[in-house]
Amino acid sequence: MAQTINIAQASVVSGAIADIKIDEIVLGALTIGQLVLQGTSLNVAAGSAFLDNVRIVITLDFTFGWWINLGFWSDSGTADLGSLSFGLSLGNVSIPSLNNIPLTVPNAVLANLSAAIAPITSIDLGGGTFGATTASNVVLPKSGFALTGLGLGAVSIAGVQVPETTVAAISIQDVHPSANIVLPNASLGPVQIPSATAADVQGTAPVSLSGTASQQGLGLNLGLLGGTLNVTPTAYISIGAVQLQGVSLSGSVTQAILQNIGVPVDLQGISLSNIDIGQVSVASITA
Secondary structure, three states: OOEEEEEEEEEEEEEEEEEEEEEEEEEOOEEEEEEEEEEEEEEEEEEEEEEEEEEEEEEEEEEEEEEEEOOOOEEEEEEEEEEEEEEEEEEEEEEOOEEEEEEEEEEEEEEEEEEOOOOEEEEEEEEEEEEEEEEEEEEEEEEEEOOOOOOOOOOEEEEEEEOOEEEEEEEEEEEOOOOOEEEOOEEEOOEEEEEEEEEEEEOOOOEEEEEEOOOEEEEEEOOOEEEEEEEEEEEEEEEEEEEEEEEEEEEEEEEEEEEEEEEOEEEEEEEEEEEEEOOEEEEEEEO
16 A cells, blocks of 8 residues: 655744856746836937929819898809819929927837847856745655555654754756746836937838818909809828938937736756755654
8 A cells, every 4th residue: 555754844944055056047928018108209300301203283172152132132152163283293302401300299008018038047146045944734755655565554753853954955957837927017217218320211102291271262242242262272292202311319208117017937957055954843744
């Protein structure tokens, strides 16, 4: 019949470790639930700007608002007179400089970010101490053991005291925690963005802009009847590509807040050397 040794509780008052070494701490993909940037200010400047294949289309929308008043009868209305469009091709346009373009973003939220972190290798923590260590309900071995030709009945030992013991070395090949480490929310700030420059910034897609000016009118009054000829100009601007040369960027962030940070961890090659263990107390041993 298989037997097991049951230790109800073992406690160590204190101990010391001469050297603690970890070959490698492997950090998995770091996940950040949200990155909140508060009070972002940027200054953009460019030595020169080139707009390729610039074309402007101007559309004039005409309406005529009329009125008539004969004393005993009056009426008014608006008639749509159609529109007139014409295009202007400006070709390539050069802008000498774009200096100090301020951009202000009160709050920006980036969600579901991830980052890869390289493993931390060859960690030597030197010596260390530990205390108040307790192990409860220890079963040795887990699957039980058997002694051929020797029978043991019930065995019970209570109140075992060991004044001091030493262990030359403990080596653990690897530890793989099943759960990720969840770090508390972190905040940084203020963060100053250093000035950075780029030789050329080339747009890869056409740029389209449009704008409508306020309506203009020319009135006509003939006494009994009159009206107003109204025109509304709209400009459509098409730019084939935008190229910026000598771009510089600087700015600051009032506060950066990282929320819901999680990272999986694997510990590999753990070694503890010259362990001195103080008083060991075992409540009871049964078999």
